[in-house]
Amino acid sequence: MARVIKEAVSEAIANHLSDPRIEGFISVTQVNLPPDLRFADVYLSVFGVSEKAVMLTFKAITHASHRIQSVVSNRWHSKYCPELRFYLDENFKKTIETMKLIEEANKAHEEKEKAEKEKQELDDNPKQDQ
Numbered sequence: 001m002a003r004v005i006k007e008a009v010s011e012a013i014a015n016h017l018s019d020p021r022i023e024g025f026i027s028v029t030q031v032n033l034p035p036d037l038r039f040a041d042v043y044l045s046v047f048g049v050s051e052k053a054v055m056l057t058f059k060a061i062t063h064a065s066h067r068i069q070s071v072v073s074n075r076w077h078s079k080y081c082p083e084l085r086f087y088l089d090e091n092f093k094k095t096i097e098t099m100k101l102i103e104e105a106n107k108a109h110e111e112k113e114k115a116e117k118e119k120q121e122l123d124d125n126p127k128q129d130q
Contacts, residue, residue: 004032005040005072009084012071013061021060024048029089033082040072040082043089054088063087 012027030043044061048054061068065084073081 002033002035002040004075005033005042005082005084006031008072008075009042009068011121012068016071017061017064018065019060019064021052021056024057026057026061027092028090037078037080037082040086041085041087043087044077044088045092047093 001032006028008086009031013022013026013028019081025047027046027047028042030039030041033039035055044058046054046057048057070079072084
């Protein structure tokens with residue numbers, strides 16, 4: 001059931017909203033449904049050019065929650081459709097940032113090893129005087 005909501009929300013954002021404030025890459029990362037199905041907590045990752053753009057995009061999406069709700073209810077095959085509650089998912093963004101830091105550290109380590117190897121080769125092969 002969470003998958004149906006996730007797909008419907010993704011479709012609604014991509015195809016049914018025309019708000020100019022919505023920009024960047026938006027991903028529905030998670031949907032949590034309690035057993036009573038009264039609410040659906042929808043977590044979004046928004047990648048924009050700036051933090052301000054991310055917040056404007058999120059605000060536009062929450063403003064359009066009734067439109068998104070109607071798209072979900074059209075795909076929901078039950079008497080009641082859960083009320084959608086939107087949250088920014090910072091975990092995905094933090095994971096990307098962590099991966100970038102690891103990549104930078106690996107690159108620095110490789111450069112250091114390369115410099116040490118070159119130094120060792122120079123030490124092993126001293127220049128001969130002619």
